[in-house]
Amino acid sequence: MNRLFTSLAVIILLTQTWIALRLPKGFYQDSFLLPVLLIALLAAAYLMSRLTQLADRGKFWQRPCQLAVPALFGLMILLVWEAIVRGYDVPLVLMPEPSRVLVTLSNNLPLLWADFQQTYLKAVLAGYLMGCGLGFVTAKLVVRSPFLQKGLLPLGNFMASIPIIGIAPIMVMWFGFDWQSKAAVVVVMTFFPMLINTVAGLRSVDPLHADLMHTYAAGKGQIFFKNQLPQAMPFIFNALKLNSTLALIGAIVAEFFGTPIVGMGFRISAQVGRMNMDMVWATIFVAALAGSLSYGALALLERRVTFWHPSVRREH
Amino acid sequence: MKPQLKSLTQTQGFAVLTLVLGILVIWYIAALLMNGNQMINMLERTGQSWTYTQVLQGAYSIQRPPLPVPHQVAMELYQSVLNQAVTSRRSLVYHSMITLESTLLGFALGSLLGILIAVGIVHNRTLDASLMPWVIASQTVPILAIAPIVVVVLGSMNLTGVLPKAMISMYLSFFPVVIGMVKGLRSSDKLHSELMMTYNASRQQFFWKLRWFSAQPYLFASLKIAISAALVGAIVAELPTGAQGGLGARLLSGSYYGQTVQIWAALVMSALLGWALITLVGMAERLVLRRRGLTR
Structure with missing residues (x-):
């Protein structure tokens, strides 16, 4: 059961990532994709709690999981940022999207x-x-x-x-x-x-x-x-x-x-x-x-x- | 006579006064050296000959000195605090009030947010693992760089006035509260928590009867840092937001026109303000902790 939920959460997150990065700018203005973002947030929260449990339990998985949880949290923030900025086509002078910052960097x-x-x-x-x-x-x-x-x-x-x-x-x-x-x-x-x-x-x-x-x-x-x-x-x-x-x-x-x-x-x-x-x-x-x-x-x-x-x- | 004298020299007031006097003496000497050099350069550039008495007199009265002396700053303070109407743009009280407003709002929001985040981190393993590194990373973002961005973004959402400045205060002041509270909530005595465990205490009882109290000394130490951070935030926020009033705007206009005396006066005023705020928090601390015999 846990495995099913975990794989479902991963699939939702990947879908949301594809939406944020690949769809043409302004996609939130003329489609109903916003609920997907909310579901993706829930999926990420679920994944993070699973990873924390794993980190607290096992010796072998401890360190990678301890690093993975904050990394996932950070990626989630970046994902929401990217989705909002691209989805609503926010002008560059107000806020650039993370992917563009990365390219500039x-x-x-x-x-x-x-x-x-x-x-x-x-x-x-x-x-x-x-x-x-x-x-x-x-x-x-x-x-x-x-x-x-x-x-x-x-x-x-x-x-x-x-x-x-x-x-x-x-x-x-x-x-x-x-x-x-x-x-x-x-x-x-x-x-x-x-x-x-x-x-x-x-x-x-x-x-x-x-x-x-x-x-x-x-x-x-x-x-x-x-x-x-x-x-x-x-x-x-x-x-x-x-x-x-x-x-x-x-x-x-x-x-x-x-x-x-x-x-x-x-x-x-x-x-x-x-x-x-x-x-x-x-x-x-x-x-x-x-x-x-x-x-x-x-x-x-x-x-x-x-x-x-x-x-x-x-x-x- | 002698025992009286001895008890006088052991009071706190005497110690502070002595050190302040020492600092003032060093200040005047430093001002003589720094301003005197500038005087000499100025006089030599115009080809005049100079004498030491001339330099001595000039060092404490030149316009825009590199290091203004205390009495110049005191004069400026007197002029701009007592000799101006409180509502005047030239009154430092007027500017202080503007800064105080956003400081207090930001401090209240920041400490509330900080306590909530700390409680969440201590009670939820997932939050602890995921959020804590980002709380720390949030403070490494240079706040002055963010200030114009915050103001522009909030402005596009029709939020102007005190709120953008308070947001920057909040951003600076929530961090020490989170760090101190997390440490404090976890620092409860092991014997006490084992006692609570034998009582089969619930998580809520654990929190309200043990952890909350073990965290209080840490909380107040953090609140003192937070309120001065909130003041710094409010002053910094007044630089790029194009604020017309506030101690930060005063500092900026002073540095823009090279009015060093005005910079120092605003600096002293903000120090007084910060000191008053910290003293208030310290009084609250003593009030709360005295009942538990924790004050020395």
Whole structure:
């Protein structure tokens, strides 16, 4: 029975894909194909729940299914997008269809790679490392001194609420048009989340554990590396993950205020002006891909480091 | 006398004040160096000779300085907050109100959406496996690039005014809530959940009697991030939507005409606004968590 439903769902999805990609534009305007889209959505939901069950049950199918479920979800969104845009013949200046974005992407790979290098490999990476490192070191100092804890945390909270968009033109004025000014924006953006989270993490130490370390006559370094730091790791990774997306947004937004003629932010603003929405979306796709991959890498690292945390050690 | 002095130096106000004073001193020195250099360049270009007293006087009063000093910013703030009618286009209060409106609407929508998604993710394996990666991917889309697209698409559906800006606020603020809530809902103590299991608690009881409470500290930490993200979203949204009012429009016009003092004044105003909003959330947090002895 399950097999019947599964194969039926696959057939419905393939039909819908054929409708979205092959029929001439504007097919929803003069035919009744919209119900097929709704049925296809239900079929996809059914398939995803089947795949999740399969992933939870077997060892062999676990990893491929874990990857297949979000992939199917993403493909479903793309399918609906493609069907709506082509089916209602939405003009290009409003919204391009995913297939066209893909073609544009593959036609402009060298250009997009140069943008990626400028924005991600230079500005984002340098700014992220400096911002997070500075935030961590400051947090370490703050926790050690009650004076700084009282004084710097309210200031940190205050500073965290400053919108970077205001800092961007100032940084461009100070550090020039190239990637250094974008890295500076990223440093400011990532510093305060890291500071606040690390302080919260280092202060979250269980008093019982601290007492235990005390009875062991543990040194300062031992207390830090064996008790405080592991305890703070979930908080630190929270900040690292939040910052990885913040940094990319910050660097791209900062490029709107002045940049050499390369970089993802420049590409987006230049192509919006020319109404080349397919190129805009291709750049957005590259940005989203880069951000997701770095977030995924951090999440994997987090599972390795904080294997003891209840949210990682999930029981059924 | 001495114990009194000691207790005074240990208050929070003293610590903050000392640090602020330190920052102000550094600020004035930095302004002297940066503005002074510009003064010297300017004077040398015109072929004039210059003295250090001239530079010292000029550094704190030149037009469009690279780094305006605090008293210039304070003057600008005073001028545009107290010396203008609240309804005037030149009043910062007027612009703040416009930004606040879309911030609060976006924050409310965003946190509601975030909590709903988190609850769905925690309770449904399929949603967990399929939706979570896309929630994260959604934040890697550069929001300023999307802002004009959002406004155009919503505009073609006859939605204008505060709603497009609130949508961008919502888009930025739902993410921290999802991340924090998912973590929080799953962080309930193992002993407690085993106790619930021995009581044969239903899923609903599990949620309302255990998970919801274990998630609250995480929820409030996320809400603080979310409300400042919502403010950033509202300000960013005011740049490309051609908004006539709002702190973002003020920033843009300042940077367009090189009015650095105006940029800094708007920046300070938005910082004050963000600080006030976070303080409000923090007060709510203390109110809720105090009953459970979770505040320090």
